[in-house]
Amino acid sequence: xxxxxxxxxxxxxxxxxxxxxxxxxxxxxxxxxxxxxxxxxxxxxxxxxxxxxxxxxxxxxxxxxxxxxxxxxxxxxxxxxxxxxxxxxxxxxxxxxxxxxxxxxxxxxxxxxxxxxxxxxxxxxxxxxxxxxxxxxxxxxxxxxxxxxxxxxxxxxxxxxxxxxxxxxxxxxxxxxxxxxxxxxxxxxxxxxxxxxxxxxxxxxxxxxxxxxxxxxxxxxxxxxxx
Ligand SMILES: Nc1ncnc2c1ncn2[C@@H]1O[C@H](COP(=O)(O)OP(=O)(O)OP(=O)(O)O)[C@@H](O)[C@H]1O
Numbered sequence: 001x002x003x004x005x006x007x008x009x010x011x012x013x014x015x016x017x018x019x020x021x022x023x024x025x026x027x028x029x030x031x032x033x034x035x036x037x038x039x040x041x042x043x044x045x046x047x048x049x050x051x052x053x054x055x056x057x058x059x060x061x062x063x064x065x066x067x068x069x070x071x072x073x074x075x076x077x078x079x080x081x082x083x084x085x086x087x088x089x090x091x092x093x094x095x096x097x098x099x100x101x102x103x104x105x106x107x108x109x110x111x112x113x114x115x116x117x118x119x120x121x122x123x124x125x126x127x128x129x130x131x132x133x134x135x136x137x138x139x140x141x142x143x144x145x146x147x148x149x150x151x152x153x154x155x156x157x158x159x160x161x162x163x164x165x166x167x168x169x170x171x172x173x174x175x176x177x178x179x180x181x182x183x184x185x186x187x188x189x190x191x192x193x194x195x196x197x198x199x200x201x202x203x204x205x206x207x208x209x210x211x212x213x214x215x216x217x218x219x220x221x222x223x224x225x226x227x
Contacts, residue, residue, distance in 0.1 A: 029041060
């Protein structure tokens, strides 16, 4: 696997590092389904250069929280700020790259076609090429393989290549270590570390059984919903 090269320089999200607002802030955020609370109200913030580990048992609401932050579900109450400004789902879409449980890939397209399609849709980080990203995640040589022929771990690696190419500063990573071998777990941690060093931030859900990124982290623990 290739070493992680520096990516395109990120524009600072804030004017002053000493008084910078958090990259992401949630104020009184809650979600309910059929009037049954799933989580919240939650108050938390994530600074540029920081990771927030979202821990909780099965069913505690970790995925739901990330989907609300990504704008895929509507919050029951509360507000979300990006870089100190209220951000509705449209604005959040530009700032957020979401890595979900299921790979957001087109099974009948090749590895290369998937990345070209996603870069066309969301843009990509300056000076990063698809070839670089495939090398980093260990998929060089798989360019023409249809995604349906990839293993679960290879699909996860392809999703990581897409994440690496994304220009979004805020990564929402739902169980990013799932389906990966030990080397893949280290890859995720190195990607998160590099992203944070460049001024990005990451929310990472985990049951706690996996390795956590070796970076400045805070924790948000969600109450149990029961397995
Ligand atoms: N589409 C859905 N329709 C109805 N209920 C749902 C739906 N998705 C999740 N839930 C419920 O919402 C609650 C929170 O689920 P969520 O997937 O956010 O938990 P989680 O903490 O990510 O769990 P896990 O660790 O098992 O992935 C659970 O009680 C779950 O049953």
